[in-house]
Amino acid sequence: MGDPGGSVADLVARARAGEPRTLQAIDTAAHALGIAIAATANLVDPSTVVLGGLYTSLEPWLRAPLAAELEQRTIAQPWSPLRILPSRLGPDAAVRGAAGTVIRRVLSNPSAVLRRLAGDGH
Numbered sequence: 001m002g003d004p005g006g007s008v009a010d011l012v013a014r015a016r017a018g019e020p021r022t023l024q025a026i027d028t029a030a031h032a033l034g035i036a037i038a039a040t041a042n043l044v045d046p047s048t049v050v051l052g053g054l055y056t057s058l059e060p061w062l063r064a065p066l067a068a069e070l071e072q073r074t075i076a077q078p079w080s081p082l083r084i085l086p087s088r089l090g091p092d093a094a095v096r097g098a099a100g101t102v103i104r105r106v107l108s109n110p111s112a113v114l115r116r117l118a119g120d121g122h
Contacts, residue, residue, distance in 0.1 A: 008054045015061050023061065030062040034069025041074050041082050048083040052093040059086040 014022040037049055051059055063084070070082050087093045106113050 030065035034066040038073035052087040
């Protein structure tokens with residue numbers, strides 16, 4: 001059935017080239033993602049969902065199928081449409097967030113971090 005390996009860049013390149021199997025796979029994934037987002041939106045009623053990670057790169061192909069699922073499945077959609085936006089941080093958003101958490105911890109209490117490092121023998 002094909003090699004599931006490869007990078008997100010390879011997937012995007014195949015989508016840009018209009019490869020039918022790639023586009024069908026992305027469409028299928030988009031519908032499943034739309035169902036999951038709609039279920040979550042029906043519980044917590046956000047105004048916006050930000051697509052991060054690999055979804056940022058795939059957003060152009062995800063947009064229409066996601067919108068179709070949200071239109072059909074989100075209770076508040078008629079009077080409060082849910083916006084889907086790609087992250088401005090791109091595919092590195094999670095890594096940047098993790099790094100920010102560590103940096104905040106160090107800046108908020110540097111002596112505790114230094115004591116911990118000294119105690120670990122590093």
